[in-house]
Amino acid sequence: MKAMLKKHWHLAVLWAVLAVVTAAYVWAARVKIVIEAENYVSITPSMTVGSDKTASASKYVHIPLRRPHGENESGPADTGNTVYKFKIPVAGVYRLWVRANWYDSCGDSFFVIVNDQAQSWVGEDGTYQKWHWVKGKTYQFSAGVHSIKFQNREDGAKLDQFLLTNDLRYVPTRIEKQTPSYIVRN
Numbered sequence: 001m002k003a004m005l006k007k008h009w010h011l012a013v014l015w016a017v018l019a020v021v022t023a024a025y026v027w028a029a030r031v032k033i034v035i036e037a038e039n040y041v042s043i044t045p046s047m048t049v050g051s052d053k054t055a056s057a058s059k060y061v062h063i064p065l066r067r068p069h070g071e072n073e074s075g076p077a078d079t080g081n082t083v084y085k086f087k088i089p090v091a092g093v094y095r096l097w098v099r100a101n102w103y104d105s106c107g108d109s110f111f112v113i114v115n116d117q118a119q120s121w122v123g124e125d126g127t128y129q130k131w132h133w134v135k136g137k138t139y140q141f142s143a144g145v146h147s148i149k150f151q152n153r154e155d156g157a158k159l160d161q162f163l164l165t166n167d168l169r170y171v172p173t174r175i176e177k178q179t180p181s182y183i184v185r186n
């Protein structure tokens with residue numbers, strides 16, 4: 001055994017090096033982009049900024065409650081929205097997460113419009129009146145600059161932060177740190 005180890009020690013070294021390189025590559029390819037909702041490129045009413053000490057950086061954006069609060073499927077009263085731009089470093093499938101606070105079951109979602117094209121939505125998860133992370137859909141991104149728009153779908157919906165990650169197993173649980181290096185400001 002000793003003789004065999006002596007003979008093949010270079011294979012063990014090679015294996016160890018390969019393991020480290022592979023781990024480093026997998027780690028480097030993992031991307032998490034976090035943007036504060038109030039750190040938008042543009043904002044269109046009725047989307048507006050609100051203050052709350054329990055929100056990250058004490059600010060959020062929201063579609064204010066209307067009187068009367070929308071309780072039917074008549075559709076949103078306006079196209080109030082915020083737009084964000086960000087840099088995707090590695091092409092792939094990314095999961096959207098939003099840190100949201102919904103008023104009730106008639107105020108618990110946003111339209112999500114990626115690159116002014118695909119319209120989808122996020123929300124309707126059944127948790128109300130508290131900040132929490134809501135799992136969104138997945139989107140295919142090429143490497144480069146992209147945009148995302150959160151648009152009025154129901155009044156009473158608040159957005160604190162959102163997150164995009166190509167680590168599809170990642171589940172955010174608390175306030176995340178904003179990642180300025182991925183944020184495009186124009």
Ligand SMILES: [Ca+2]
Nearest residue numbers: 036056059160
């Ligand atoms: Ca915030």
